Amino acid sequence: MKKKKNIIQAATRLFAEQGYDGTTTLQIAGEAGVTEPLIYYHFKGKEELFSHILEVTFHEYFSRLDSLEKMTGTQFKRIEALLDLHFRFVKEMPDEIYMGVSTCPARLRDPKHACSKITQHQSERLMAYLRDCLEKGIRSGEFYKVPVSETVEFLIALIYGLMRQRGLHLLEKEGMQEVTVDFCRRSLVKGR
Amino acid sequence: MKKKKNIIQAATRLFAEQGYDGTTTLQIAGEAGVTEPLIYYHFKGKEELFSHILEVTFHEYFSRLDSLEKMTGTQFKRIEALLDLHFRFVKEMPDEIYMGVSTCPARLRDPKHACSKITQHQSERLMAYLRDCLEKGIRSGEFYKVPVSETVEFLIALIYGLMRQRGLHLLEKEGMQEVTVDFCRRSLVKGR
Amino acid sequence: MKKKKNIIQAATRLFAEQGYDGTTTLQIAGEAGVTEPLIYYHFKGKEELFSHILEVTFHEYFSRLDSLEKMTGTQFKRIEALLDLHFRFVKEMPDEIYMGVSTCPARLRDPKHACSKITQHQSERLMAYLRDCLEKGIRSGEFYKVPVSETVEFLIALIYGLMRQRGLHLLEKEGMQEVTVDFCRRSLVKGR
Amino acid sequence: MKKKKNIIQAATRLFAEQGYDGTTTLQIAGEAGVTEPLIYYHFKGKEELFSHILEVTFHEYFSRLDSLEKMTGTQFKRIEALLDLHFRFVKEMPDEIYMGVSTCPARLRDPKHACSKITQHQSERLMAYLRDCLEKGIRSGEFYKVPVSETVEFLIALIYGLMRQRGLHLLEKEGMQEVTVDFCRRSLVKGR
DNA sequence: CATGAATGAGCGTTCATTCAT
DNA sequence: AATGAATGAACGCTCATTCAT
Numbered sequence: 001m002k003k004k005k006n007i008i009q010a011a012t013r014l015f016a017e018q019g020y021d022g023t024t025t026l027q028i029a030g031e032a033g034v035t036e037p038l039i040y041y042h043f044k045g046k047e048e049l050f051s052h053i054l055e056v057t058f059h060e061y062f063s064r065l066d067s068l069e070k071m072t073g074t075q076f077k078r079i080e081a082l083l084d085l086h087f088r089f090v091k092e093m094p095d096e097i098y099m100g101v102s103t104c105p106a107r108l109r110d111p112k113h114a115c116s117k118i119t120q121h122q123s124e125r126l127m128a129y130l131r132d133c134l135e136k137g138i139r140s141g142e143f144y145k146v147p148v149s150e151t152v153e154f155l156i157a158l159i160y161g162l163m164r165q166r167g168l169h170l171l172e173k174e175g176m177q178e179v180t181v182d183f184c185r186r187s188l189v190k191g192r
Numbered sequence: 193m194k195k196k197k198n199i200i201q202a203a204t205r206l207f208a209e210q211g212y213d214g215t216t217t218l219q220i221a222g223e224a225g226v227t228e229p230l231i232y233y234h235f236k237g238k239e240e241l242f243s244h245i246l247e248v249t250f251h252e253y254f255s256r257l258d259s260l261e262k263m264t265g266t267q268f269k270r271i272e273a274l275l276d277l278h279f280r281f282v283k284e285m286p287d288e289i290y291m292g293v294s295t296c297p298a299r300l301r302d303p304k305h306a307c308s309k310i311t312q313h314q315s316e317r318l319m320a321y322l323r324d325c326l327e328k329g330i331r332s333g334e335f336y337k338v339p340v341s342e343t344v345e346f347l348i349a350l351i352y353g354l355m356r357q358r359g360l361h362l363l364e365k366e367g368m369q370e371v372t373v374d375f376c377r378r379s380l381v382k383g384r
Numbered sequence: 385m386k387k388k389k390n391i392i393q394a395a396t397r398l399f400a401e402q403g404y405d406g407t408t409t410l411q412i413a414g415e416a417g418v419t420e421p422l423i424y425y426h427f428k429g430k431e432e433l434f435s436h437i438l439e440v441t442f443h444e445y446f447s448r449l450d451s452l453e454k455m456t457g458t459q460f461k462r463i464e465a466l467l468d469l470h471f472r473f474v475k476e477m478p479d480e481i482y483m484g485v486s487t488c489p490a491r492l493r494d495p496k497h498a499c500s501k502i503t504q505h506q507s508e509r510l511m512a513y514l515r516d517c518l519e520k521g522i523r524s525g526e527f528y529k530v531p532v533s534e535t536v537e538f539l540i541a542l543i544y545g546l547m548r549q550r551g552l553h554l555l556e557k558e559g560m561q562e563v564t565v566d567f568c569r570r571s572l573v574k575g576r
Numbered sequence: 577m578k579k580k581k582n583i584i585q586a587a588t589r590l591f592a593e594q595g596y597d598g599t600t601t602l603q604i605a606g607e608a609g610v611t612e613p614l615i616y617y618h619f620k621g622k623e624e625l626f627s628h629i630l631e632v633t634f635h636e637y638f639s640r641l642d643s644l645e646k647m648t649g650t651q652f653k654r655i656e657a658l659l660d661l662h663f664r665f666v667k668e669m670p671d672e673i674y675m676g677v678s679t680c681p682a683r684l685r686d687p688k689h690a691c692s693k694i695t696q697h698q699s700e701r702l703m704a705y706l707r708d709c710l711e712k713g714i715r716s717g718e719f720y721k722v723p724v725s726e727t728v729e730f731l732i733a734l735i736y737g738l739m740r741q742r743g744l745h746l747l748e749k750e751g752m753q754e755v756t757v758d759f760c761r762r763s764l765v766k767g768r
Numbered sequence: 769c770a771t772g773a774a775t776g777a778g779c780g781t782t783c784a785t786t787c788a789t
Numbered sequence: 790a791a792t793g794a795a796t797g798a799a800c801g802c803t804c805a806t807t808c809a810t
Contacts, residue, residue, distance in 0.1 A: 003769085019296040021213030025805060035771055037807080046805065104211040104294065105360055144378070150371035153357070161353025165345070168297055179342040186336070187379040195794085217780060227796055232781065234794095387773085403680040405597030409801060419775055424802065426773095486680065488595040489744055528762070534755035537741070545737025549729070552681055563726035570720070571763040579790085601784060611792055613786080618790095622784065 004042050006032040012053050016095040016167070019102060020050055051114040054103075057096040058118050061089065065125055075137030076189050079155075080181050082129060086159055087177045090166040098167030101160065126159070127152050134188075143188045155184075196234045198224035204245050208287040208359070211294060212242055243306040249288040250310045253281060257317055267329030268381050271347075272373050274321060278351055279369045282358040290359030293352065318351070319344050326380075335380045347376075388426045390416035396437050400479040400551070403486060404434055435498040441480040442502045445473065449509055459521030460573050463539075464565050466513060470543055471561045474550040482551030485544065510543070511536050527572045539568075580618050582608040588629050592671040592743070595678060596626055627690040633672040634694050637665065641701055651713030652765050655731075656757050658705060662735055663753045666742040674743030677736065702735070703728050719764045731760075 010031035014023040025046055029036045043049040064085055071078055090097045100119070107115045130152045137143035162180065166172070173179075202223035206215040217238055221228040235241040256277055263270055282289045292311070299307045322344045329335035354372065358364070365371075394415035398407040409430055413420040427433040448469055455465055474481045484503070491499045514536045521527035546564065550556070557563075586607035590599040601622055605612045619625040640661055647654055666673045676695070683691045706728045713719035738756065742748070749755075 016297070018298045019211055019213055021211060022296055022298065024803080026803090036805085037772090038770060040806070041769070098297070102294065102296065104214055105208070105290070106210045106214065108360070146374070147367060147371055150365045150367045151375070153365055153368060154354075154371055154375060157353035157357045158350050159353070160356060161349035161351070162346075164352060164356070165349045168300070173342045173345050175339060175342050176345060179339055179346055182338070183343070183346060183379045187375045193794090216778080218778085228780085229782080229797085230795060233796095238780065385773090400681070402682045403595055403597060405595055406680055406682065408799080410799085420801085421776085421803075422774060425775095430801065482681070486678065488598055488678065489592070489674070490594045490598065492744070530758070531751060531755055534749045534751045535759070537749050537752060538738075538755055538759060541737035541741045542734050543737070544740060545733035545735070546730075548736060548740070549733045552684070557726045557729050559723060559726045560729060563723055563730055566722070567727070567730060567763045571759045577790095600782080602782090612784085613793085614791060616785070 003032070003034050003038060007034060007039055007042060007049070008053060011049055012095045012099060015050060015053070016098040016102070019104070020046075020107070021104075053096065054100060054115060054118055057093065057100060058122065060093075061122070062125065064089065065129070069129070075133045075140070075142050076185060078133050079130070079184065079188070082126075082133075083159070083177065083180055083184070086163060087166075087180075090163050094167050094169070097163055101164050101167060123156070126156055130155050137188070142190065144190055146188070195224070195226050195230060199226060199231055199234060199241070200245060203241050204287045204291060207242060207245070208290040208294070211296070212238075212299070213296070245288065246292060246306060246310055249285065249292060250314065252285075253314070254317070256281065257321070261321065267325045267332070267334050268377060270325050271322070271376065271380070274318075274325075275351070275369065275372055275376070278355060279358070279372075282355050286359050286361070289355055293356050293359060315348070318348055322347050329380070333382065336382055338380070387416070387418050387422060391418060391423055391426060391433070392437060395433050396479045396483060399434060399437070400482040400486070403488070404430075404491070405488070437480065438484060438498060438502055441477065441484060442506065444477075445506070446509070448473065449513070453513070459517045459524070459526050460569060462517045463514070463568065463572070466510075466517075467543070467561065467564055467568070470547060471550075471564075474547050478551050478553070481547055485548050485551060507540070510540055514539050521572070526574065528574055530572070579608070579610050579614060583610060583615055583618060583625070584629060587625055588671045588675060591626060591629070592674040592678070595680070596622075596683070597680075629672065630676060630691060630694055633669065633676060634698065636669075637698070638701070640665065641705070645705070651709045651716070651718050652761060654709050655706070655760065655764070658702075658709075659735070659753065659756055659760070662739060663742075663756075666739050670743050670745070673739055677740050677743060699732070702732055706731050713764070718766065720766055722764070 007028060011023070011028045014027055014031060017023075025036050025039055028049075029039060039046075039049065043052060068078070068081055068085060071081055103115050103119070107113050108119055110116055131148055134143065134146065134148045134151055138145055138148070158180075162176075199220060203215070203220045206219055206223060209215075217228055217231055220241075221231060231238075231241065235244060260270070260273055260277060263273055295307050295311075299305050300311060302308055323340060326335065326338065326340045326343055330337055330340070350372075354368075391412060395407070395412045398411055398415060401407075409420050409423055412433075413423060423430075423433060427436060452462075452465055452469060455462055487499050487503075491497050492503060494500055515532055518527060518530065518532045518535055522529055522532070542564075546560075583604060587599070587604045590603055590607060593599075601612050601615055604625075605615060615622075615625065619628060644654070644657055644661060647657055679691050679695070683689050684695055686692055707724060710719060710722065710724045710727055714721055714724070734756075738752075
């Protein structure tokens with residue numbers, strides 16, 4: 001069973017680094033220290049191996065989102081918590097995240113594909129969460145009167161951008177999270 | 193010579209949609225309405241075709257950045273112009289942008305690769321531009337006293353996130369640009 | 385493992401008949417009764433398959449040369465034994481020999497290439513052996529006083545010519561070996 | 577018309593260096609400083625270009641053989657003249673010779689092929705010439721009583737071996753011709 | 769659980785050759 | 790006489806996958 005884990009780990013790193021199409025089953029087997037057929041013993045194929053990793057990752061992700069939803073406090077605290085969740089997540093499992101973020105659009109748009117459903121679901125959850133925060137915050141006077149839909153979309157783009165950058169390890173300033181939170185606070189919260 | 197253009201156009205769209213590794217030269221030829229060897233008559237190989245598109249695109253991009261640098265006005269006007277440049281660019285040539293944005297990290301990190309040098313250069317230009325705006329804006333009292341490096345990185349992540357989203361055509365609210373500009377203004381500009 | 389042998393045998397015959405560049409991997413696979421990719425399972429590529437055959441052949445060749453070197457007797461007996469070795473060798477494995485003899489000069493001169501090193505080595509061994517025979521034979525008065533270097537080179541050319549002719553099966557007189565030995569004897573050995 | 581010559585020269589060198597299959601029409605055009613289609617303007621194709629060179633070369637070769645046949649003197653003088661012809665020839669046009677010598681057996685054995693006929697013819701001429709020398713020399717008592725057929729074949733192999741070595745420029749002792757002639761004289765001519 | 773041997777399908781690429789000009 | 794553009798056919802090779810053991 002340790003070998004199955006090796007396969008998953010190797011696959012995750014390679015998918016993240018080289019993309020799905022750029023990674024061969026031989027490479028995965030090599031990095032995992034096993035032979036190719038073992039991959040087919042544990043998974044139906046390359047595609048299923050990929051989906052498996054995606055599902056496990058998003059399962060963890062969604063369960064974290066779940067606990068977030070029970071949170072109380074000001075609406076901005078809730079947004080701050082969402083940002084915190086993502087910063088933590090990408091720090092803990094950067095390969096998994098990057099693998100998800102970098103999946104190619106063709107796969108994302110094919111509705112039959114596992115990727116499509118999962119990222120669709122993620123998008124919807126994020127949108128619902130943010131929309132809820134914004135609407136409540138505006139109604140209560142905590143936030144400025146920003147256009148909700150557009151701001152939701154803006155924040156999602158922001159989160160994606162940050163995930164990608166972190167996942168790529170291209171730039172890694174330490175104070176990023178604080179700066180991000182402050183930036184959003186100034187833009188959203190009235191009379192700080 | 194029309195056929196060469198066809199090849200480039202087809203390649204751009206397919207690379208954007210399916211990634212480099214997911215796109216075959218046969219597909220490109222098919223979409224371009226030519227035979228495969230013609231690709232090799234005009235380009236040294238798949239890799240060079242890819243690089244060529246990248247270079248042409250970034251050449252246009254950099255020449256737009258050049259004209260931006262001559263701009264005067266408040267520092268926020270300059271940032272607004274940078275955002276406008278990107279919004280326009282992705283609207284005019286979404287495939288080219290997405291092709292660039294979605295290149296796999298392995299290719300991005302290999303320093304011998306054309307991708308690497310170009311995106312590196314882009315990053316540096318963006319950083320220099322934004323750093324200049326922020327430093328001048330803070331010094332003149334136009335902006336809040338935000339940490340410069342981190343805010344630069346934050347804004348780059350934001351721009352990447354928006355490019356990706358626009359390129360993917362996943363969400364396309366009309367008022368996005370205005371909302372983006374306003375969001376940043378509230379966060380940066382003092383006493384509006 | 386029988387299939388690997390088939391590949392080697394088929395390749396040897398085809399390389400000998402058609403040359404390296406004139407032989408396709410598909411032909412080899414066809415003649416060997418296997419599919420093309422199996423060649424790549426057992427060998428890194430066409431080049432390595434070729435080198436492998438060359439190395440195995442020359443390994444056998446050199447080991448025969450080794451036993452020759454331990455021989456005693458008159459110097460002409462030693463030369464006779466060398467001719468015998470080559471006549472036997474080309475009779476036992478004509479394809480292997482011809483494959484080696486007919487390799488194209490470009491490959492022979494590229495010092496990075498396996499061919500180059502092996503044939504270089506063969507040349508040196510042959511030269512050393514013949515030079516030794518001639519020098520000793522001349523010193524002891526067994527041979528005429530012939531110019532050593534040139535005669536060595538002459539004998540090597542002769543051996544190559546005979547190998548080629550035998551390998552090609554162009555002309556196959558039975559008494560060739562005897563005639564060859566006698567011809568050389570009359571030219572070298574004094575007072576027969 | 578200078579360009580046609582360029583093509584022929586380039587082709588000759590490349591065919592000699594890399595073999596027929598190892599040489600591409602693009603290479604030939606490149607070396608000749610012309611474009612590929614011009615080759616097809618002057619020749620029906622690669623094959624005909626090759627045959628053309630072969631024929632021109634052998635035409636010259638045969639015309640030299642012709643003048644040899646008119647020669648008088650001792651039989652060994654005639655053999656000496658034959659060796660001289662070959663030494664001269666390979667010195668004057670080494671590429672042409674090597675191109676002929678290194679043609680692959682498949683092409684040599686296909687009776688429909690130009691190569692086949694020409695080399696066949698060459699073989700026959702050489703054999704007839706040498707057979708004539710030997711028979712007359714033996715009958716007149718000039719030569720030892722050697723087996724004619726086998727000695728003819730032996731001498732042809734020797735000539736091929738020397739041609740190859742000279743063509744390859746692998747070893748180039750100056751006194752080779754003299755040593756060769758002397759070697760043969762000692763073996764053939766009685767009571768020197 | 770695990771593997772060595774094997775394959776069908778398809779990849780990027782190159783070839784000799786042709787055609788319109 | 791000469792060429793830029795284009796192609797059908799085939800090449801060496803790699804892929805994800807399977808099967809017998």
